[in-house]
Amino acid sequence: MENMANKVARIPNLVDWSTGEVRLMSAKCASCGTYFFPREHYQHRPGCSREGVENVLLPGKGKLASYTVQYYPCPAPFRTDKKITPYGIGLVEFEAEKIQITGIITETDLKSLKVGMEMETTVLDLYVNEEKQEVVTWAFKAVL
């Protein structure tokens, strides 16, 4: 993993790299078994007691369930000082957790994207803040 010491997520509690691997921060309901992302956005099964929701980290790897290529720059409040457009957006499936999560794809060879390919969670550098930290979002890259 690249040096993550000087990086900060633009919005907290979504992506974690404290374990040495970049992983998404989810929550699991012990009663109905549903995983949530973001973890505050509950999606309980009707009738669930809603007891025992625990924060969990998703596995670092999943597979690409769908993708698109965005051809014009995303308007504000999205912010980046890098030239990323056109960029891929993936929907990555975490099979055991039965959840699919969206994210920007860091791969630049957009023609190589294929549904079913293995993807790894990573971060994308967006801009440098006033504290000289690299502000990042979560992202996905193809496992080669």
Added chain:
Amino acid sequence: MRDVYIIGTGIHPWMGFSEQVFADFAAVAVDGALKDANIEWQKIQAIMAGIFIYGGNAGHLSGQYLESIFGETGVPVVNVYNACATGSASIRMAYNSVAAGETDTALAFGADVSPKGFLTAKSDNAVQDRDVIRWKMGGMPNPIYWALECRKRMEKYDTTEEDLARVKVLMSEYGSKNPDARFKKAYTMEEVLNSVYVCDPLRLYEICPVSTGAAAVIVTADKELIAKADNPVKINATTMGSAIYGDPTIRISALSCPAVAEAPMLSESYSASRQAYEKAGVGPEDIDVLELPDNSSWHYLVYLETCGFCGEGEADKMLRDGETRIDGKLAVNPSGGFSSHGEALSAQALWQVIECASQLRGRCGERQVENPKVAMAQTYGLMGNSGTTILSV
């Protein structure tokens, strides 16, 4: 419950950004509806108003603003927001008030002025409003969501880029014949397939923009008003649906969705349409005219399936075989659809109902469906919002 009829409708034609205020557009639509119904403003006993979310205090109290233009009469005024299905909520409330006997005659209206530039997050609280996350971290404008679902569809069924373009060609043919549509150019397959990708596989001409527009509907159970109306149209059902747990569709503003389907796709529209079929005592096979929400070409295809007009993955064939044409088995979007209008949030569901009513009243000129008896307007809104209205003559 009493029988309820639509006796008057009015539209302010759809257009792009305007400096004019939303209440002026609303007044044009309401004036049109009053004239069409041939009644005085004082006959309106309840006002069910769609909220215009970009209009600040005025937009959130759009019913009061409208009432003051026409003259305050002390009647109940309720303002409602259900995203793109706001108009469905307003007509449902008007219908329920009249059907239950609370009032005899009620007005439902909505008006929206397209914001300059892009739609974006309305708050800055990422914990409370995940919409902030999708913009700041996700980099995902609305069409991304449709493109992700469209790609899934293309992997699963034989939907091609030509099918997506074919939808636009057909919608633009009808839009060119609709004086109230914003886009009136008829496109060829070649022109659509040569338009740039916005988010692959969806092209510029295959997604709809935001628009300005207003629509108003007057409903009544008053026998005298029904008798003097020009071709009144009966409301057989007007329902709203919300999403069902386990719906695999990635909803706009969400960052995740279930990987294993336990409910139908676009379950909010599945819910709304099934409620309407049950209440109206009709099925998809009885519908002659359908207005569906073609926010993108993908929506046109999937909505035929969600609402039960064909099986999953079969909509492309219906389209290719001409079954969805004005002269086909089921006339789909004779108005030209969202593709020819664009979205005017609080007004669009009412405009869809009005097109259905106008078709049943035989008022549609060059785009008129031959002698229809039953019509259905189907909406779709952000975050699991939907409404269905079934009308008949």
